[in-house]
Amino acid sequence: MATPDHDRHIRRCGRAAVPPESGVRSGSMTRRFSPLLIAMTVLSCAGLGAQEPVDREMVERITAEGSQRSRVAELFNHFTNVIGGRLTASPAHREAVEYARGRLEDWGLDNVHLEAWEFGRGWTLERFSVEMLEPRYMPMIGYPLGWSPSTNGRLVARPVFLGDATPETLAERAGTLxxxxxxxRPIQSEFVREDRPAPRADYRPSSPPQRSAEAEAARAERARLRAARNELTAMLRRERVGVMLEPNIGEHGTLFVTGRDQGDAAVPSVVLSAEHYNLVARLLEQGIPVTLAIEVRARFTDDDLNTHNIIAEITGIDPEVGDEVVMVGAHLDSWHSATGATDNADGASVAMEALRILEALDVRPRRTIRLALWSGEEQGLLGSRAYVRRHLEGDANRTARDRFSVYFNLDNGKVPIYGFYLEGNEAMRPIMDAYLRPFEDMTPIYNTQQGIGATDHLSFLRAGVPGYQAIHDYTDYDVRTHHTNMDTFDRIDRENLEHAAVVMASILYHAAMRDEKMPRDPTWRPGR
Incomplete structure (x- = not known):
């Protein structure tokens, strides 16, 4: 996960620690996760001098509970294998919400409840097939976009290539489609072939952040292409075409599949593997007749246009700070083409298990420890935004903001937890370094001043309260699993789930027990 630059920045009890790329197998940690090893690490770091206090006995108790009586694999299996893809507001997502609520109630957590917010229609795919019938038979790899309407039964037709159409040629085809x-789209020639780089432990934010001329040019070109695609889509909707096909940016059978509800004007929309899309396009380019057969059968659910976040907590007991909040969250919704394992059943399962561990130990924290499982994250952080609007934004919630300590988010990448993106808040580094140090003999640990986008901690930062996303493993994440048909149970190692839950439980406990709230950074700004 880490780059070679991390070697001189990551430390373990005064010695250089092993960066993630040096000793961790993809999908598994190199050392067996055990309470004894954690206890030895805690004791070996006890003499480091003045630093954020860490309760050694509690770390050992949390580790024992999380390794010997863990329920996280059970949760993860149910969300992925039993329920499957959890598209926001779909029947499967509703099932996942009720399952999670039931487990949290069974464990005896406080104030377990659902918070509704308006989303829109749900959608479920009931049947799909795409085949080439001529010039030879071949089943093809594809998947409908989310909220695609159904085809009118099985559509058999000769495809039309408009990937290179100009406004003039589109005008000529009007009334014929x-x-x-x-x-x-044109033949696909560019693919996602690299995962995102690991964050840098030595990162320092620029002030202000600058975009290069090259980046601005690329941004302008993307805007131009988007406008052209929107023009084509509008024309095809007016024509009421039977199916819109687009190529995929993945390779080797990996499909990146998202989508959105486009209302009554929408037409059936399918993403094909780039290899198969390009095959059809090249046959047509050579004048070879092609016949395709496509069927999409989908069902919309509009009996309830609300969806729900799930909230649970362990109530703080300190009369001075008991109403202050330390919070962990993860989104429970996913895309629909797989089972939403790395995005984000692992994060949701770990967040739940962290609170189960603390409740099982009969922890009575000074501050309230709160869990949220979000919906609508994949559509634009909608669930966490709804929560923040209700509980933290505006003059009416000024006291709640003042009493809010910190939010930790579990999303991008796959477990374990290596550290956190600290969003330029230098005061957080020694605190989080201390909280992670007991676990460094299990997996490399490091925190970074870098920020990260596109996940739910941003909702909290924009409301003026601290929010931090965990640093996870990005091996094969962007290339293979993120929003794809390959995001399945097999991508996550059970031991990493257990480790992440123990780490998160310990962090929540110590944040809830410290003398002060977590330090805030008044200079934070989006994009830093």
Whole structure:
């Protein structure tokens, strides 16, 4: 996960620690996760001098509970294998919400409840097939976009290639495309072939952040292409085409599949593997007749346009700070083409298990420890934004903001937890370094001043309260699992789930027990 630059920045009890890329197998930690090893690490670091206090006995108790009586694999299995993809507001997502609520109530957590917010229609795919019938038979790899309407039964037709269409050629085709299967993009030649780089432990934010001329040019080109695609889509909707096909940016059978509800004007929309899309396009380019057969059967659910966040907590007992909040969250929704394992059943399961561990130990924290499982994250952080609007934003919530200590988010990447993106808040580093130090003999640990986008901690930062996303493992994440048909149970190692839950439980406990709230950074700004 880490880059070679980390070697001189990561430390373990005064000695250089092993960066993630040096000793951790993809999907598994190199050393057996055990209470004894954690206890030895805690004792070996006890003489480091003045630093954020860590309760050694509690770390050992948390580790024993989380390794010997863990329920996290059970949760993860149920969310992925039993329920599967959990598209926001779908019946499967509702099932996952009720399952999670039931487990939290069974464990005896306080104030377990659902918070509704308006989202819109749910959607479920009931049947799908895509085949090439001519010039030879071949089943093809594809998947409908989320909220795609159904086809009118099984559509058999000769496809039309409009991937290189200009406004003039589109005008010439007007009135001729009703019911057609249309290839809407050029032949796909660029692919996702690299995962995101690991964050840098030595990062320092620039002030202000600058975009290069090259980045601005690329941004302008993306905007131009987006406008052209939108123009084509609008025309095809007016024509009421039978199916819109687009190529995928993944390779080797990996499909990146998202989507959105486009209302009554929408037409059936399918993403094909780039290899198969390009095959059809090249046959058409050579004048070879092609016949495709496509069927999409989907069901919309609009009996309840609300969806729900799940909230649970362990109530703080200190009369001075008991109403202050230390919070952990993860989104429970996923995309629909797989089982939402790395995005984000692992994060949701770990967050739940962290609170179960603390409740099982009969922990009575000074501050309230709160859990949230968000919905609508994949559609734009909608669930966490709804929560923040209700509980933290505006003059009416000024006291709640003042009494809020910190939010930790579990999302991007896959477990274990290596550290946290600290968003430029230098005061957080020694605190989080101390909280992670007991676990460094199990996996490399480091925190970074870098920020990260596109996940739910941003909702909290924008409300003016601290929010931090965990640093996870990105091996094969962006290339293979993130929003794809390959995001399955097999991508996550059970031991890493257990380790992450123990780490998160310990962090929550210590944040809830410290003398002061977590330090805030008044200079934080989006994009830093």
């Amino acid at each position: 009703g019911g057609a299967i249309v290839l809407t």
